[in-house]
Amino acid sequence: xxxxxxxxxxxxxxxxxxxxxxxxxxxxxxxxxxxxxxxxxxxxxxxxxxxxxxxxxxxxxxxxxxxxxxxxxxxxxxxxxxxxxxxxxxxxxxxxxxxxxxxxxxxxxxxxxxxxxxxxxxxxxxxxxxxxxxxxxxxxxxxxxxxxxxxxxxxxxxxxxxxxxxxxxxxxxxxxxxxxxxxxxxxxxxxxxxxxxxxxxxxxxxxxxxxxxxxxxxxxxxxxxxxxxxxxxxxxxxxxxxxxxxxxxxxxxxxxxxxxxxxxxxxxxx
Amino acid sequence: xxxxxxxxxxxxxxxxxxxxxxxxxxxxxxxxxxxxxxxxxxxxxxxxxxxxxxxxxxxxxxxxxxxxxxxxxxxxxxxxxxxxxxxxxxxxxxxxxxxxxxxxxxxxxxxxxxxxxxxxxxxxxxxxxxxxxxxxxxxxxxxxxxxxxxxxxxxxxxxxxxxxxxxxxxxxxxxxxxxxxxxxxxxxxxxxxxxxxxxxxxxxxxxxxxxxxxxxxxxxxxxxxxxxxxxxxxxxxxxxxxxxxxxxxxxxxxxxxxxxxxxxxxxxxxxxxxxxxxxxxxxxxx
Numbered sequence: 346x347x348x349x350x351x352x353x354x355x356x357x358x359x360x361x362x363x364x365x366x367x368x369x370x371x372x373x374x375x376x377x378x379x380x381x382x383x384x385x386x387x388x389x390x391x392x393x394x395x396x397x398x399x400x401x402x403x404x405x406x407x408x409x410x411x412x413x414x415x416x417x418x419x420x421x422x423x424x425x426x427x428x429x430x431x432x433x434x435x436x437x438x439x440x441x442x443x444x445x446x447x448x449x450x451x452x453x454x455x456x457x458x459x460x461x462x463x464x465x466x467x468x469x470x471x472x473x474x475x476x477x478x479x480x481x482x483x484x485x486x487x488x489x490x491x492x493x494x495x496x497x498x499x500x501x502x503x504x505x506x507x508x509x510x511x512x513x514x515x516x517x518x519x520x521x522x523x524x525x526x527x528x529x530x531x532x533x534x535x536x537x538x539x540x541x542x543x544x545x546x547x548x549x550x551x552x553x554x555x556x557x558x559x560x561x562x563x564x565x566x567x568x569x570x571x572x573x574x575x576x577x578x579x580x581x582x583x584x585x586x587x588x589x590x591x592x593x594x595x596x597x598x599x600x601x602x603x604x605x606x607x608x609x610x611x612x613x614x615x
Numbered sequence: 616x617x618x619x620x621x622x623x624x625x626x627x628x629x630x631x632x633x634x635x636x637x638x639x640x641x642x643x644x645x646x647x648x649x650x651x652x653x654x655x656x657x658x659x660x661x662x663x664x665x666x667x668x669x670x671x672x673x674x675x676x677x678x679x680x681x682x683x684x685x686x687x688x689x690x691x692x693x694x695x696x697x698x699x700x701x702x703x704x705x706x707x708x709x710x711x712x713x714x715x716x717x718x719x720x721x722x723x724x725x726x727x728x729x730x731x732x733x734x735x736x737x738x739x740x741x742x743x744x745x746x747x748x749x750x751x752x753x754x755x756x757x758x759x760x761x762x763x764x765x766x767x768x769x770x771x772x773x774x775x776x777x778x779x780x781x782x783x784x785x786x787x788x789x790x791x792x793x794x795x796x797x798x799x800x801x802x803x804x805x806x807x808x809x810x811x812x813x814x815x816x817x818x819x820x821x822x823x824x825x826x827x828x829x830x831x832x833x834x835x836x837x838x839x840x841x842x843x844x845x846x847x848x849x850x851x852x853x854x855x856x857x858x859x860x861x862x863x864x865x866x867x868x869x870x871x872x873x874x875x876x877x878x879x880x881x882x883x884x885x886x887x888x889x890x891x892x893x894x895x896x897x898x899x900x901x
Contacts, residue, residue, distance in 0.1 A: 408794050427800055434798045440791045443891045444813045453809065457799045485891050505799075 354509055354541045355382040355405055359414035362400055362567075374400040376566035378414070384508075387535055387542045389552035389559045391598065392605070397567025398545045399513050405543065406432050406511045419508055426509075430458065433502030433540075437514040439494040441486035441501075448473065448482040451500045458505060472500035475534060492523040496530070503538060512544045516551070525586075528554055532581055549602070553577075553594045554586060561598060563605030571601040675861040683861035684868065693850050693862045699869035702834055702847040705762050706873065709769020710830040714823065716770065717777030724778070725785035725811070742775040746833060750840045759841040769833035773826040780822035784815025817892045820885050827877035831870060847873075 362375040374397040382388050390398040403409045405416055407423035418426035426432065441450045451472050455465040473479050476496040486494055495515055502510060516524040528551060535542055546552050552559045553575050561571040575594045577585055585591055657677050663669070664676035675683075687693040720738065723730040750768060757764035788810055796806045838848020847870050854862035885895055 406798060408797060427798065430800060432798050434795060436791045436795070438789075438791055440789065440795050442792070442810070442813065444816075444889070454799050456809075457796075457801050457805060487891070487893075487896075511798075 352383050353381055354384050354386075354419060355380065355543070356417045357381075357401075357405065357414065360401070360404060360411045360416060361413040362397065362404055362409070363412045373566035375404070375411070376568050378567075378569055380560065380569065382541060382543065384541055385539055387532075387544065387555055387557045389544045389546055389556040390562060391546055391549065391552045391559055392562030392567070392602065393564050394547065395567075396562040396564040398562050400567065401562075402511050402513050402543060402545050405509075406434060430454070430505050431508050433505065433507035433510045435495070435498050435502045435510070435512045435515040437517045439486070439491075439498040441494055441497055443486055445485075446482065447478060447484050447486065447489070447497050450486065450497055451504055453501060454504050468504055469500075472504050475503065475537065476500045476530070490523075492519055492527055495519065495527065499531070499534065503534070503540065506538075506540075508541060510540045510542045512542060514545050514547070517546070524548075524551065525583075529581075529583070531555065536580055549595050549598050550586070553591060553598060554581060559594075559598050561601040561605060563602075570605040573597055573601060672858045672860050675864060679861045680864040680868065683859070684865040687862060687865065693854055693859075693866070694845050695850065695862075695865055695869055698845045698847050698850050698866065699873060701762065701843065701845055702765075702831070702838065702870065703873045703876070705765035705834040705837075705846070706769050706827075706830040706877075708762065708766035709771075709833055710773050710823075710826055710877075712766055713770035713773025713826060713830065714777050717774045717822070718781055718819075720774075720778045721781035721785060721815075725782050738775065738778060741771075746772055747836055750837050754837060754840050754842070760843055762843075765834040765837040765842065765846070768837035769830040772829040772833040776825045776829070777819070777822045780818040781815050784818030785811045788814050816889050817894065820881060820889065823881050823884075824878065827881060828874055831874050831877070835870060 357378050357380040360375055360378040361373070363370045364372045364374060378401060390401060392398050400409070404411050405418070405423065407416075407427040416423040419431055421429075441447075442453070445453070448469050451469040452465045455468055460468070470479070470482070473482055476499055478493060478496055478500065481489060481493065486497065489497065498515070502512075516527050519527060531542075532555060542555075544552075544555060554577075556575050559573045559575055560569055561573065562568065563570045573594065577588065577590055577594065660674075661676045661678060664674055669676075683693075684695060687695045689696055720734055724734055725731075746768065749771070753768050753771070754764045757767050785807075792810050792814075793806065796810060801809070834846075835848040835851070838846045839852055842849055844850075844853070847866050850866040851863050854860070854866065885892075889895055
């Protein structure tokens, strides 16, 4: 029996985050964030730079503590969720260790969990197969392209079967074509693993293509201004990018982003 | 014999022609310019010394230096080989002592802020002491005739670059790498073993290269201020005052040889410890 309560992976209530210097608030990065993310969702956080979308991701991942409000992940405080290794994280840079082979990089979280060598090897092989890098297991990160490195980072993040995958502009450094390929790849992995994903991006098409819901944020202070359901049929493919509804949703997100900046739009000439 | 014809469709490595000569040939062609320059300098030196009739105590020709090296190799008033051995061991001992202390302090300093505040200013101040000024005191403390006093001189010079570089390597870790480890709830010890130490290895080896040269300088400077007569520093001082500059040059040559032995050993260690580092993998980078 699964109650609705159990289906919520992340619940943020009244989350504020301010950065202080000398006892004074310098920046209010987040203000009054309420958000509920259900199991299996793919959520994009989108907004102008400085809107706090990365900070929100880091607060959810307990990489930084909120100034007020609370985060619960799988019904427990974020700190406990981190200790229970409920998270997988992918940053904009792949953050692979050059002294480890591709396979050993994927094994890292399994080593930290204290798994046996046999378990680790099996799981790492599985993950490399998932991101289609089996042939590169013995390579070192510097021998791979940027897109391949990011796939290794994704394999590493998924190695512990996290219930929540946090991605902070993971394809921001890639060229447009590689990015589109990585987007399709990520969707395939998401469907196969059923992991809940929170994905930070500033690309509107990327957010619409990937997500089940797009959370639109605005800056100063960072807050959620709109949440848009992207009801495009699953599984999505290159064809999805040509459908009228895809463009409708892109327009909707763009308008929501503009609406979040009232001062800016009133300044603009008609 | 192996066939060396390149197969069709496989791009040749550049520059052309290198792939045919194999490993030895490649090494030879890499070092050929330096070798030519070295031979040329020696030839010009020899030629100039004989044509200009320079007095041997101003600038002995290379042939005279080689002569002095051979004649004094194993005995007599200037026992060159034994001296080089002794000095090498002093420098090596100093390198080991200085490196071990440097490592211990670096780990402590990068782990505990209180250790950093207490130790760093003292270390910087100690490093500011001119090594020549303190040599007589070190000789006095550890015994002027004991190799240990020269080792301590060398260790004093080696300590600082090792400590500073390794501290840097342990602390200058990509912030995202630390966040990644944090997201896996890794302990400080795990972060040390899996991130900080591998990250510090290239820094450590750079410090070792610097330290190897410094250890020879420390040992020889210590010897200038007194020591057993069978060491490079004493041979240099005494042969120079006897105007036997051919012997002086021969001793300097052996000192340089000791430095090269150190350097090559560290290059080998580098290839074993950090084959993944850009400084080692060099051209192999794709």
